[in-house]
Amino acid sequence: MSASQDVRQVIVIGSGPAGLTAALYTARANLAPLVVEGVEAGGQLMLTTAVENFPGFRDGIMGPDLMAEMRAQAERFGTEILQGDVTAVDLRERPFRITVSGREYRTQALIVATGASARLLGLPSERALMGRGVSTCATCDGYFFRDQDIGVIGGGDSAMEEATFLTRFASKVHVIHRRGELRASKIMQEKALANPKIVWTWNSEIEEIKDPAKGQVSAVVVRDRETGRRTEIPLSGVFVAIGHQPNTSLFTGQIDLDAAGYIRTHDGSRTTVPGVFACGDVQDHVYRQAVTAAGSGCMAAIDAERYLEDLAHAAHAGAGGIAAKP
């Protein structure tokens, strides 16, 4: 008995809309979930401003406020929230083993909601200047570029949103995109294309960000993909918005991932390991919305609940079988 007491029924890794919805549902099912919130607690919405497309908020809601509400709602029904990052996961053993800040936790069911993080260009100069003029968060860092020329790398929705937002501060925003057209939705494109402070550099890749030796951004070197010509654009900040990558390094070799590293799910939120469920952006590179993440968190909770019921039945039947034996 004492051994089973420190085994949790459900641990949720991640505290974005998917993780907190999974926590809300499993808490209401009396499973006393533990959420390991991670260092990027609250997920990507913590870095956004107004969220205009989450149903139920007709005037919109600020991303961090929405996450604070979700968190409080999950806690109201008995969710326990643990700060810190999961550093190791062992799914070969049951109950599963989860390590957080050197401490081990065990759980019958695991819900993975680790989300996705901003993808980077992968240049050494980018790494050297991160936080020194290179950023992945316009709402955090735009303030420091008042009346300066800055660049946004990318052509999707998040690049358009960042570029548009940054025109509040910057004198000019250069959008540098590797293709000749935008991937962003029509509404975002139109807004950005109509903005007189945004200038466009098409079909161009970033080769280098200057100047790591000075510890600050002074320019980017771009190469035209058609002509091969190199140009230097003087900039004092670079915002990288080239998409996201799933946070799945903990699970490599333990759960089936697709070629891009996303967790493969089947029959709802099930992964290739029975008892492990995945929800939100860690398993979705198509929709990637707060509302779809929340919806899939609910699916994972219900799937986990059923799994635990089956497990309890099996244990009960197993115990009955042994008792009947002598």
Added chain:
Amino acid sequence: MATEKVQVFSDGEFDQQVLKNTAPVLVDFWAEWCAPCKRLGPTVDALAADYEGRVVVGKLNVDDNPSTPGKYGIRGIPTLLLFKGGQVVESVVGLVQKDDLKKLIDRHV
């Protein structure tokens, strides 16, 4: 409350509060509109309690105090700078775990 152990730094008094301090000083550059800064807040509060009497811990609001962040080339927040003898000895940008911060601070105390 741990927060009472956290000082409030300003442009005007930065010299006195930080640079001339004989103890190591951890400065948290933050702003009201910066969500990750708010996430880091409790970690900084906890560090102030853990290192009470050994490290001075304080916050500098970049909206109210624009000159100090400019002087140290800060281009993103949250940024934590650890000062010792008036010099920056450690610098961390973005969200970090308490344990990792402790490792950095422990090199200097």
